[in-house]
Amino acid sequence: MNRFSRKYLVRLAAIAIFGILIFNFVLHPFVVQTEGPSGGIRLRFANMLAYRLGEPSVGDVVVLKILGKESMMAAQIIGTPGQKIDIIGKDLFVDGDLYPLLRLDVREKRYDGRVLKDNEVMLISLTEPPTALGILNMSKIIGKLL
């Protein structure tokens, strides 16, 4: 093996290792499919370090795992640790404020003054109108969608 091809192989290996590290520990690929005239399939990434280095915020769109490695979904945070969640009838309240344009999920969850713990967030779907999904343990979140 000559010196040139050896150098080339070392670079290739370095790029491969860098790629494996990036896509396993920093950026997780996520395919977003949208409907409508301007819809389509787009590749986006979830920042896996977002909630290791920072706190979740209301409005963040996150990617979460559902069962195994293959199935993931995106959802939006509407409640962060310390906030109070109530579902009264068909209405959802965060810290006493009615959350607009929301239809409750088929699972018909009931929260009565439920305060979110340090590792919990309240999520809604990205559909129109949004659906209340429920309270999720942060360990299920892969990362914040970029």
Added chain:
Amino acid sequence: MSRKSILILAASLGVLLAGIVHYFKPNDRKMIQNNIMNIVQLVQTTPLPDKLIAQTKLAKKLLQFTVEDLLIFDDLRSESEPLISEQDQLISYLYAAQRIVENAEIQVKDLSIEVHELGQATSEFVIDYTAHLRINSVADGVVPVSIKWTKLDGEWKIRSIRRLDIFE
């Protein structure tokens, strides 16, 4: 060809043959996986029927995958607007879904099958679906489900289905 070479060749062929037989021999996991795929095939390949008789025929086809006590679709048939949201059993869910869904594309993801003792098994997977509704709109989503199976007369039948919820 030496005797040693012949022995090595025969042993290799034996291992290869055993591998092929093992691969193609139906086992419990494969039978359950086939059942799941057959159900998906039944529901998604053609538009779901909008006529009551055709709906009943499809429901009966699906019943071959279940034990008899899931036979509850007659109750649903009598309702003008069945609530699919409150059904967690396959037949009732699908029977009611036929009323509002015209066509569906379904993908099964993260399938795991665990075979227990005494002819019992559990499978868990995620249904990634796009449903084309009869009211000219599209709904899509992902639903994790768990199915409990029972082996009856050598065939795996669905005993119960429940939706898994990752949210509290």
